[in-house]
Amino acid sequence: MTNYGINAEFSTEDCAALGFIKANLLCSSCDQLKDFSLDQIVDHCKQCCHNDNSASNEKKYARAILEVCTCKFPAYPQIQAFCKSDRPAKFPNLQIKYVRGLDPIIKLLDKDGIVKDTVAIEKWNTDSVEEFLKTHLEKEEEDDRHYLKTNQI
Incomplete structure (x- = not known):
């Protein structure tokens, strides 16, 4: 299953180097990468995303x-x-x-x-x-x- 609780987050610069804009990336978007056969970058995506499933924890x-x-x-x-x-x-x-x-x-x-x-x-x-x-x-x-x-x- 997906793990939204990853605490080893990449810095904004790390994410930019990987092609992710950390400020705008929602974790639900990472899950969609599999639909495009981009499974190999899902883990990196998860370390750059904001959890959009728990607004109460924001x-x-x-x-x-x-x-x-x-x-x-x-x-x-x-x-x-x-x-x-x-x-x-x-x-x-x-x-x-x-x-x-x-x-x-x-x-x-x-x-x-x-x-x-x-x-x-x-x-x-x-x-x-x-x-x-x-x-x-x-x-x-x-x-x-x-x-x-x-x-x-």
């Missing part, structure tokens, strides 16, 4: 910053669609930052505002970005907001 971050250059929107229409839609409003702890010349990335920050992880998202669609944020961003405290809404005049 690391949560206090904040995220989606950085992209508007001049690159034509090359990344799905990222443009996400940024211009109502989807970012669902994530109060998400900031969209326009950085000249930058391909789209998401920076994940801890509660102190320190960047803990960076993920390249240039190949993602709007649903992938939203699902990633749902999985990796901590939920905002809704009690306070609910209280404020019930006391509106």
Whole structure:
């Protein structure tokens, strides 16, 4: 059976040398390699992937910053669609930052505002970005907001 609990993970650089983009690789993709007679690289794939079967075990971050250059929107229409839609409003702890010349990335920050992880998202669609944020961003405290809404005049 498959073993998603491999802890001897390769570094981002190791994975890149093997042809895998660690930030974007889900373990379920590794299982599909067998369908294409690529069994010999499954083990390496498993050491570069993120387990997509257990969202509850995923690391949560206090904040995220989606950085992209508007001049690159034509090359990344799905990222443009996400940024211009109502989807970012669902994530109060998400900031969209326009950085000249930058391909789209998401920076994940801890509660102190320190960047803990960076993920390249240039190949993602709007649903992938939203699902990633749902999985990796901590939920905002809704009690306070609910209280404020019930006391509106």
